[in-house]
Amino acid sequence: MSEDGxxxxxxxxxxxxxxxxGEVFRYLGPREVQKVGQAMAKLSGVSRAQAATVLRTFRQExxxxxxxxxxSDQYIRNVLTRALGAEKAEMLLQRILQGPDQSGIENLxxxxxxxxxxxxxxxxxxxxxxxLAHLDAEQAAEVLKELPEPLRNDVVLRIATLxxxxxxxxxxxxxxxxxxxxxxxxxRKTASRGGVEAAAEMMNRLGGAIxxxxxxxxxxxxxxxxxxxxxxxxxxxxxxxxxxxxxxxLLREVQSDSLIVALKGTGDALKDKLFKNMSQRAxxxxxxxxxxxxxxxxxxxxxxxxxxxxxVRRLAEEGQIVLSGAGAEGLVE
Numbered sequence: 001m002s003e004d005g006x007x008x009x010x011x012x013x014x015x016x017x018x019x020x021x022g023e024v025f026r027y028l029g030p031r032e033v034q035k036v037g038q039a040m041a042k043l044s045g046v047s048r049a050q051a052a053t054v055l056r057t058f059r060q061e062x063x064x065x066x067x068x069x070x071x072s073d074q075y076i077r078n079v080l081t082r083a084l085g086a087e088k089a090e091m092l093l094q095r096i097l098q099g100p101d102q103s104g105i106e107n108l109x110x111x112x113x114x115x116x117x118x119x120x121x122x123x124x125x126x127x128x129x130x131x132l133a134h135l136d137a138e139q140a141a142e143v144l145k146e147l148p149e150p151l152r153n154d155v156v157l158r159i160a161t162l163x164x165x166x167x168x169x170x171x172x173x174x175x176x177x178x179x180x181x182x183x184x185x186x187x188r189k190t191a192s193r194g195g196v197e198a199a200a201e202m203m204n205r206l207g208g209a210i211x212x213x214x215x216x217x218x219x220x221x222x223x224x225x226x227x228x229x230x231x232x233x234x235x236x237x238x239x240x241x242x243x244x245x246x247x248x249x250l251l252r253e254v255q256s257d258s259l260i261v262a263l264k265g266t267g268d269a270l271k272d273k274l275f276k277n278m279s280q281r282a283x284x285x286x287x288x289x290x291x292x293x294x295x296x297x298x299x300x301x302x303x304x305x306x307x308x309x310x311x312v313r314r315l316a317e318e319g320q321i322v323l324s325g326a327g328a329e330g331l332v333e
Contacts, residue, residue, distance in 0.1 A: 004255075010039035011046055011054045033110075108135060113142035121147060129158035132202070133194035141205035144214075152210075153217035156203065160218065160225055162194025196225070200232035205306065234323050236262065236305040239312070240270045246321035247277040253311045260289050262304040264296045 013021040013036065025033055108116050108131065116139075120128050128147075132140040132155065144152050203211050219226035242250070251259075251274065263271060271290075275283040315321045 006035055006039040007043075008054050008057070009036050010043050011051055012058055014040055014043060014046075015051050015055060034112075109139065113139065113146050116143045117146035121151070125151060125154045126158055129155050129162055129194065133159055133162055133198055137198070137201035138205055141202045144202060144206060145210060149213060153214050156199055156214050157218050157221060157225075159194050159202065160196050160199035160229055162198070196228045197232050200229045203229065204233050204235065204309065234309070234312070236309060237266065237270060238323075239308075240267075240273050242273075242312075242321065242323070244277050246315070247273060249315060249321055250308070250312060251277060253315070254308055256286070256289070258304045258307060260286070260293055261296055261300055262308050263290060264293065264301050265298075 013024060016024075025036075028036065108119070111119075116135075120131055120143075123131075128151075132143060135143070144155065147155065203214060206214065215226060215230070218229065239247070239250075259274075263274075275286065278286065312321070312323070316323050
């Protein structure tokens with residue numbers, strides 16, 4: 001969710017009352033709760049006009065929704081049972097419908113990266129890899145940043161070569177996390193987690209020197225695996241590989257100030273790609289702003305690039321665009 005989307009969500013939830021907002025939060029995932037909660041805490045000076053605009057937009061969008069997707073698990077179960085019979089349908093449902101995660105891993109999704117690192121940092125790298133493979137890529141990347149460099153490199157390498165997690169291994173993970181959970185389902189089916197794509201997703205979110213160090217470590221040990229991961233990654237420079245329609249959609253989502261910082265130090269090819277997908281006036285203004293912008297810290301550039309990449313991934317997950325292409329503090333002139 002973009003920063004603007006988080007702010008609008010926060011305004012909406014602050015406007016509808018505690019009981020109704022609480023009901024909404026019940027349907028959000030751990031990371032969504034954290035992000036929206038932080039956005040609500042940061043709100044200040046919201047005018048009546050702003051609140052009214054958010055409520056009006058929400059009402060308009062809500063009226064356009066259908067009931068498709070509601071209770072979809074039960075609908076799929078009924079359809080497959082009619083088509084295949086109860087036994088075959090149940091076998092297939094176990095493969096395509098993930099039940100709620102009742103393991104101790106679920107508790108980690110509600111914790112910040114430092115707390116997760118403190119809990120699992122002393123475990124064997126293979127156990128850490130299996131745990132991180134069950135978190136979403138953004139949270140896993142944050143935990144990786146908290147790990148010491150040698151351990152981080154080892155864990156990412158193990159994630160990239162992880163081929164599913166067997167029930168016995170999940171039981172071990174639950175035992176590692178027993179202090180966080182007073183029980184849990186120790187008989188989950190095999191979960192296909194980890195692998196090259198999972199490693200690439202996490203490394204996409206590491207950024208800068210950390211991502212480079214991990215890549216170099218893996219390349220030294222297994223060049224073929226390093227190349228496979230690189231091929232799955234989508235980094236900021238890969239924006240040049242997006243088609244014009246995708247670039248135009250992205251530009252509508254990105255704030256001008258964010259784009260100016262993110263483009264500091266990037267190549268002319270990417271800048272030209274963006275310029276040609278703007279109006280002549282907008283392109284000229286962006287060129288002027290880039291020329292006028294002074295030196296920017298590398299960490300600030302990388303932060304804005306990561307935010308834009310989050311928008312790109314969201315658009316891709318929503319099916320609005322198709323991704324293509326492979327994938328030290330300082331000043332960027």
